[in-house]
Amino acid sequence: MLRDEMWEEAARVVRGDVRGLLFLRDDLVRRWAEPHRGYHDLRHLDEVMAALVVLRPAAIDTDTEWASVVLAAWFHDAVYDVESPGDNERLSADLARTTLSRSGIQSEILDATCALVEASAAHDVTERRGPQAAFHDADLWILSAPQDRFDGYCADVRREYSAVPDADYVTGRTAILRPFVERASVYRTDHARLHWEAAARRNLRRELDRLADVG
Incomplete structure (x- = not known):
């Protein structure tokens, strides 16, 4: 493994x-x-x-x-x-x-x-490179995952916080995700910017739209 x-x-x-x-x-x-x-x-x-x-x-x-x-x-x-x-x-x-x-x-x-x-x-x-950049991008790879996997990730996070009311969850989760969209780039390394950035932005915008609908 x-x-x-x-x-x-x-x-x-x-x-x-x-x-x-x-x-x-x-x-x-x-x-x-x-x-x-x-x-x-x-x-x-x-x-x-x-x-x-x-x-x-x-x-x-x-x-x-x-x-x-x-x-x-x-x-x-x-x-x-x-x-x-x-x-x-x-x-x-x-x-x-x-x-x-x-x-x-x-x-x-x-x-x-x-x-x-x-x-x-x-x-x-x-x-833009080195341990900090590599670990940052690897930890956030999920934001660029294929749509089914990204949507599963969003559902899994919600399940972790199932005790939190919808309104509070929407507020907290939006506060976590929106800054990534507002950055010049979600990722730091050249590889992630080239290969993962566009998918991450699509996924993030879709999830933020879903959260807005719930809120």
Whole structure:
């Protein structure tokens, strides 16, 4: 499985405690498979990993950068609680720092991984290449997905927040999605701008129209 292969490659680069890293990966899989998750599940993790592979040749220069991006992907939604969405990225970064430290990961990669996880809260990246740009775009690949998959993603997110009344959900979700349309570009890397941008804008406008109809 691709996500396991990428974990193993990152583990070879960081040269941490092999047994400890294996147990850590198993714990992360358990977290990603929690039943309350709709969109933020193992499928999302797999899609982020696949997108990173596509972006790697033109955006990532070193094995160390690659290891930090892969670890960030594994950790970025490891903590996911719909009751306190503003804390998820911070708590996921804290989990990464604590558990990776125990496995002997060098501080350079540890700091880079945690910074990437924390940055996923705002999706506010200016770099056009490098780990920040690649991870930003991979995490947002879903916005450019084929229509059926994008619509499924929207339904999955709504299911995660099924306890939220429609009016409140429309307000909150619109506030999250509209800024992407208002940006000069949804994505940062050249590859994503060329190959994903147009589809993402079509999908976002369609979802914003649907939300407006509900509201």
